[in-house]
Amino acid sequence: MTTRVAAIDCGTNSIRLLVADLPDPAAGPDSPLTDLSRRMEIVRLGQDVDRTGRLAPEAIERTRIALVEYAAEIEKLGAERVRMCATSASRDAENADEFRAMVERTLGVLPEVVSGDEEARLSFTGAVRGLPADAKAPFLVVDIGGGSTEFVVGTREGGVQAAVSMDIGCVRMTERHLHGDPPSVDEIAAAQADIAVAVERALEVVPGREAATLVGLAGSVTTVVAIAQGLQAYDPARIHHARVSYEQVAEVTADLLGKTREQRLAIPVMHPGRADVIGAGALVLKVIMERAGMPSVVASEHDILDGIAWSLAPSAG
Incomplete structure (x- = not known):
């Protein structure tokens, strides 16, 4: 049995969506996932974070607009599981709580502000598997x-x-x-x-x-x-x-x-x-x-x- 999942990666510059079918675990470790939708928008969530230490209101709004579209795509394709990871900009910002609340309202799940170590491990898994x-x-x-x-x-x-x-x-x-x-x-x-x-x-x-x-x-x-x-x-x-x-x-x-x-x-x-x-x-x-x-x-x-x-x-x- 395949499992339909939705992954969102919200970085400093872009926010990306992948809806995919994962293979049956019995198919073996080399079996690929099957893409249903890959999307990317440049939202520049990290605009000026290095200087101000805060997420700019307009950057949060750009991200919200993209997430509204992603939520509709996830619903249309019927993903069973959804995970959103937010990376460097959200780790650094003083007002990360505002961002988290916006995501939960828009997407229905809280973003996971992953550590640099977890971010690295997820990247390695995605890259090396294929x-x-x-x-x-x-x-x-x-x-x-x-x-x-x-x-x-x-x-x-x-x-x-x-x-x-x-x-x-x-x-x-x-x-x-x-x-x-x-x-x-x-x-x-x-x-x-x-x-x-x-x-x-x-x-x-x-x-x-x-x-x-x-x-x-x-x-x-x-x-x-x-x-x-x-x-x-x-x-x-x-x-x-x-x-x-x-x-x-x-x-x-x-x-x-x-x-x-x-x-x-x-x-x-x-x-x-x-x-x-x-x-x-x-x-x-x-x-x-x-x-x-x-x-x-x-x-x-x-x-x-x-x-x-x-x-x-x-x-x-």
Whole structure:
């Protein structure tokens, strides 16, 4: 018997929905879930949180509007179980209670403000479950979000060995450092130095340099990979499990940081809501590859959203 579930991932920059059928547990650990609906809206819930420590009223309202649509989709498709995880922005905000109350009114369930460690474990589950059989373990999975980046090392069989979350997301780094359009050389240098310190700290906690494969998750990574591939439209099937070299990532990063927001908007694969923060996201990926000594990165379209869905399996409680 399959189980129909709905997973919502509410991050600093975007809110995403996955409604899927989970396979019968008897089908085995390699059986995939079946997508019924995947949706994403850029709501920038983390707008100015790094500066103010609070969620902006207009950001909460943008999120509410998206959740109204998601609730209707969940009802239409008849999901049996629903879980919403709220990440970095909601952990950091003084007025997180206002946000939680809004979600419960709109969706009917409370959001779980997951810890950085749980966020990392969910991301790892979502990413590794579908990796090609020839991807060599151990894996270093990095999930570059808006407010934070999760680093997880582990294997398929053994699961997570170590995980840590660092406050170097693409929105946070843009708001903290990259103010010019395009950003100045000094701004980029300051952002890179800030990111490098955090990555070094992360690599003291997780043995990322010992990993055989780097797996990159979330919109910053998939957008960089799409640009590196020269895609003329965003194509998840072409991006999922594509491998690009460090040299390609470095080239795309330099190009993005050298462009104005208007020029980035003109890139065919660019989501309009990502154009102002993609330079910082690409820079985070580039610095991780440098510091971890990774010659390439494998992109995954499956991430924390899939991990949340798998956590709703009957065997998971």
